[in-house]
Amino acid sequence: MMYEFPRLTAHHIQTTDQPVVTSTNEMAKERLKVKDQPFLISARQQTAGHGKTSRKFYSPAGSGAYFTLALPFSYLAKSAGQVTVTAAVAAYEVLSKQFTVPITIKWVNDLYCERKKVVGILAEMEMTANNQPRGIVVGWGINLAAPTAPLPPALQLRAGWLGTTSIDDHQRLQIVDAVAAHFLDLLANASWKHILQVYQAHQYLINKLLLVDTGAERVRGYFDHITDDGWLCVQTDNGPRAFMTGTVRELV
Structure with missing residues (x-):
């Protein structure tokens, strides 16, 4: 049965889930050029997922939740910098309730568990041909469970996982729905003071x-x-x- 994204549906967000994509952020930026309504793209696997400065984000099937929320510029109530912080807080608050492992936020846009990265977040502004802001895409890559195949050597000491058991598509999409909807709730209803307090209180970099x-x-x-x-x-x-x-x- 197809998952219906109840929380995002309540926000009137169009949703698409794909088995394999190159990058949910890149797909969202292309689609944002012809759509003036917010939407979400998620995928079981990314073949060219990337983070800041085009660093590759390892995105195997059955291991994580990879998704991007696209918001036209008219929907933004916070600055681009505040959007990134809010995206991190949304993921922190949802995942901290669903998993028992200790999670912290690493400036500016990662979540860590036991000194390893478990969530990467990338917010990118999409511009028009006249160099005016068209909208913003916010992508999350969440490492939910370790893949069955060996990790690339470069990631073995840096990548972490929130759980120890594999997840199915229903569980994956429940997390996508919860994180993206909570992000929208924070954007619409939470004060910047509250968001910043959570971000500061759970900062990974303290004393480092x-x-x-x-x-x-x-x-x-x-x-x-x-x-x-x-x-x-x-x-x-x-x-x-x-x-x-x-x-x-x-x-x-």
């Missing part, structure tokens, strides 16, 4: 020595705090520095 890479520079320093705008503040040898975007790596 970090290397922040902005693309233009690399900065080493200790985690200090997350600002009221969702920026990362680190304490360097030359004083505090705040970063709006970038990638961050823990130094041992």
